[in-house]
Amino acid sequence: xDYPLIKSEAEQKxxxxxxxxxxxxxxxxxxxxxxxxxxxxxxxVYGTEMPVDQLATVSAPEAQVLSISVWDLSNAxxxxxxxxxxxxxxxxxxxxxxxxxxxxxxxxxxxxxxxxVAGKYAEDAKISMRNIRQDAMSKIKRAKDDKEISEDDQRRxxxxxxxxxxxxxxEVDSIAKQxxxxxxxx
Numbered sequence: 651x652d653y654p655l656i657k658s659e660a661e662q663k664x665x666x667x668x669x670x671x672x673x674x675x676x677x678x679x680x681x682x683x684x685x686x687x688x689x690x691x692x693x694x695v696y697g698t699e700m701p702v703d704q705l706a707t708v709s710a711p712e713a714q715v716l717s718i719s720v721w722d723l724s725n726a727x728x729x730x731x732x733x734x735x736x737x738x739x740x741x742x743x744x745x746x747x748x749x750x751x752x753x754x755x756x757x758x759x760x761x762x763x764x765x766x767v768a769g770k771y772a773e774d775a776k777i778s779m780r781n782i783r784q785d786a787m788s789k790i791k792r793a794k795d796d797k798e799i800s801e802d803d804q805r806r807x808x809x810x811x812x813x814x815x816x817x818x819x820x821e822v823d824s825i826a827k828q829x830x831x832x833x834x835x836x
Contacts (some may be wrong), residue, residue, distance in 0.1 A: 651789070651790070651798045651799055653790070653799075653803075653807050654717075655829070656786050656789055656790065656807075656809075657786075657810065657811060657814065659785070659786070660782055660786045660811060660814060660815075661814055663782045664779050664782055664815065665818075666712065667775050667778045667779055667818075668775065668818065668822065668825070670775070670823065671771060671772065671774075671775040671825060673686075673689070673828045674771045675768065675771065675813060675825065676689060677689045677690045677827065678764055678767060678768055678771075682710075682713050682714070683710040683712070683713060683714055683715055683716050683753050684710065685703075685708045685709060685710055685716070686691075687716065687738065688702045688703070688708055688718070688733065688736075689701065689702075689703070690736075691732050691733060691736045691738075692732065693705055693725070693728050693729050693732040693811040694728060694732070695725050696772075697729050697738060698748065702718065702729060702732070702733075703796070704750075705720060705721060705722070705725050705729060706718045706719055706720040706721060706729060707719045708722070711749065714752060714753045714754075714755075715750060715751065715752055715753065716750070716751040716753065717748060717749070717750055717751075717752070718733075718742075718749040718750075719747060719748050720747045720748075720749065720750070721746045721747075723746070724766075726744055726747050727744075729749060730742045732742050732751055733749070734750065739760070740753070747789065754757070756762075756833075761833050761834055764833045765830050765833050765834065768826060768829045768830055768833065769826065769830075771826075772819075772822055772823070772825070772826035775822050776819060776822055779815060779818055779819060779822070782815075783812075783815045786811055787808060787811065787830035790804055790807050790811070791809055
């Protein structure tokens with residue numbers, strides 16, 4: 651059994667999980683416009699579904715406005731429709747190939763909904779990390795059962811690995827708390 655490899659693999663997977671969480675949080679709306687708000691929207695064009703950023707340039711010229719410059723004008727209506735049906739509560743206005751999104755201020759009720767969504771994203775990340783931990787721990791247990799390592803080694807490896815997961819879980823909590831503060835600040 652190669653414990654350093656197992657630990658390295660677990661660290662890489664948990665780091666990837668945190669990056670996915672950061673990406674999901676970037677798409678959650680706070681009190682200001684963010685070009686990442688549209689990252690999760692897929693537009694049906696050219697016989698496939700493509701992300702908005704592969705069809706247009708997204709910019710935030712003002713704090714409460716997003717501007718989407720669609721490169722191929724024939725796709726403007728499809729992009730507009732995808733944004734309208736995204737469930738983000740946005741009402742796009744099109745002028746030529748430019749779509750403007752005025753972001754209304756968030757209501758208290760909407761802020762609370764977004765905090766719940768952020769909490770769900772954080773919990774999903776923790777579940778993913780628990781699965782990664784369980785997989786790594788089972789490899790260690792299997793090595794002990796196959797008499798590759800001693801019980802003392804098993805205990806030491808499991809404690810060492812647990813420290814990695816505890817640190818990553820607290821990082822997820824910290825990121826989630828920061829996002830909650832961003833959402834709730836007016």
